[in-house]
Amino acid sequence: MATELKSLNEECGVFGVWNDDQAAQRTYFGLHSLQHRGQEGAGIVVKTDEDRLIGHKGLGLLADVFDRPESIDELQGRSAIGHVRYGTAGSRGIENIQPLLFHYLKEDVALAHNGNLTNAVSMREKLEADGAIFQSNSDTEVLMHLIQRQPQAQFVDRLKASLRQIKGGFAYLILTKDALYAALDPNGFRPLVVGQLESGSYIVASETCALDVVGAKFVRDVQPGELIQIDDSGYHVMQYTTETQLAICSMEYIYFARPDSDIYGVNVHMARQEMGRQVALENPIDADIVVGVPNSSLSAASGVAQQLGVPDEMGLIKNQYSSRTFIQPTQELREQGVKMKLSAVRAVVAGKKVALVDDSIVRGTTSQYIVRMLKAAGAKEVHLLIASPPLKYPCFYGIDIEHTRELMAANYTVEEMRDQIGADSLHFLSLPGLIKAIGLKQDAPNEGLCVAYFSGDYPTALYDYEAGFEAPKTADDHVLAASANQPTTI
Template sequence: MAPFYSHPFDDDKLKEECGIFGVTGVVDASNFVALGLHALQHRGQEAGGIVSYHPDHGFNSARRFGYVRDNFTKADVMDTLPGQLAIGHVRYSTAGSKGATAIRDVQPFFGEFSMGGCAIAHNGNITNAIALRRELIERGSIFQSSSDSECIIHLMARSIQKSLAERIKDALRRVEGAFSVVAMTRTKLIGVRDPLGVRPLVLGRISDHGWALSSETCALDIIGADFVREIEPGEMVVIEGNKVESTRPFTPAKSRFCIFENVYFSRPDSIIGGRSVYETRRQIGVELAREAPVDADLVCPVPDSGTPAAIGYAHESGIPFGMGIIRNQYMGRTFIEPTDHIRNMGVRLKLNVNRALIKGKRVILVDDSVVRGTTSRKIKDMILEAGAAEVHFRIASPPTAWPCFYGVDTPERSKLLAATMSEDEMRDWIGVDSLKFVSLDGLYRAAGEAAGRDAASPRFCDACFSGDYPVAPSDKIEEGFEMKAAE
């Protein structure tokens, strides 16, 4: 098999977390799960897995590297996953190893207990996983993977509760950080969100007898399921037959949903908190135009994630919108080995400038974020080489100055441009005529908080912008990470 490589120029974005999906009450549930995972592919392109259960064949699983479409559309794979109950996971690793030896890290994870088998798929990050793992190993647990999520299975094994659902509750009460979990037993489909609701999870209805759990509503659409509601922060639902039982196993806490889901991670056709993700992103552009106007001839998105904000900026500013950069839609994640020569081509294999539109224009480029800033510099060079008179960057998120520890793969703080430079220094380093970020208040207004951010009690987790971590990342603190000093 050919080596699996990432784009050599995709390291200037925060990487997706994971996507989870589960279905019960339908014939060939694994096929529904495969479709759902396909719709969630943007949340993780490294690997995927499906576990199903059939009364005559027991639990069966398939785990593969690469895209869902390349692995879970083939009869020789899907025929091995029979049953009316299945869960699945798409992965971009934030914990654990990568590479050909890491198939053991691909979820869902499975455990056989005295009362039967249980499979679990987890989106998020356990911030006390190192401490838990150390404790469990000292007590005799033997880990099969390097993933933080496997801790949940081992904690379940040590629980004295009499049912698997109660053991899941027991295990998750020991876990710190962010988690949305989809699990399955022989008869039940289970969904859980952490008390802060950092990561998303929604419930859907499939005709009269089926149910679905998904990271996003867009994956319900692909299987023809009706959106019922979001699983609430701190809630656990247990679905068996036509019955959905809801409990609250955790100490209540104020919700802190990840605001970056609105900026970048979620698909624009998903619904979050009753609001269209597309509309929120368009409104971010409106806020940007109000906060950071500039005389220019053209508003251009950095495709694809910058497009809705660019549309909002153009509409609010009255400056024409144009596709000044064209994305190569056929460049998959697997590509040729990134030699130095290929790396030096920069983003040109993925993005190309529409020269006829750009030449002689004062251009506003709208992007979703700046992480390291390397890609921004390359795009600026391409725009200037195409004959642009001026280049102005407008960013649809505040400066990313702090790493995320709740399920997003973020560079260490020293490699985040905004952690080491002021806005003016970033502008000069990237080499553009102006650089402006939407304010944190502006981002909150775009997400439906008319008064902006309440510093005393913010609605969202915005730690990557503010350094305000709702859950102390105890593992990282133990390793030497320094939290933001109290103001």
């Protein structure tokens, strides 16, 4: 069954804490601030005073998984890792909800992962041929089987050796009785940061917004190819490989990350605002007002308004209480889903030439509906400005775009897209404009950004995808008869 994509979805968010008397509760609050990174499932694992690992996980939003006070209260321990999931590799089954927990003869190990491995299928085939038995169909589990097969005596040495064997985009948190480990892939595709509480306890999280929520101060970004070990003596930075080059996912700045997060020293809101200024500078259209598509495009809209010198108006209202719009079988139902989420403010847009700002175009269905909605509300003209370049190429590092057939810009010219969407004009931010707007200024290609979705220039080999292996299944390629709506204690 082919996946029908309506919007971009990123894989996961991770959070961990070491030596904190409120470990489970703090992990819950940290994950809540990362809920935008995944809404399909959540889980928390804690290390008890007896050095056992216990956890709770389930399908749905974090508040649904931990809907009973005892769900958190039962997780007694001073160290924890947690995870919110959007599934790209693997299905929506409960067995794929993380952290994954492994009970071995000598110790327990828990594992949480954000990203996508590009050699997961071939590695799994080799591991199964050697006798490995997988409890999930998520690519996350590959690392744990590799660790168990390394000859080194120390866990950290086995972990380093295993990290050198996996490819793709990954940010791992691993919890044992002795330490919390954080590892980032050699290109740093996914963000990962370290913070510290006033008590001295250390935090690791996908974004700095999670540090702010739990009252931790920012210590450092985890760098490409780093393995960080946090234990009772503090935190220790190791390099498991020296073959590194920063290529942080540009979609983190465009769409995924929260506006109040900083990634490698660049504030996400400020970057989006500059993207808006840049697209307006490159395309100085005639407009009366600027309207941003809530919520991820509001920062870019403010930049467009500043550059054009016209008011930034609230011409679209988002229903903050609408449920997620899942894939619908008909165009009519898809449009109804958009209508549940957005409505136009007639008093604002009627009779106006509207500069409509959005962060990206994937399939174009939402853009088409919004333009039609604004015109039905009386907008004189609607000029659509996209604060990123045309999205033309698949992503293999943790975003659920595997096929160009899902991408409008890969199949139509800009003029054909404009015609289908129904806008009076359509303008995209240029690739140089995007790189300039984010302004990482790293000594690396594209100033340290991965822009493969726009250019087709992938910063790594694609391994299984190039070798003809079947790509990891997206969530909607699986039909699981699960009793899965019920949280499961692990």
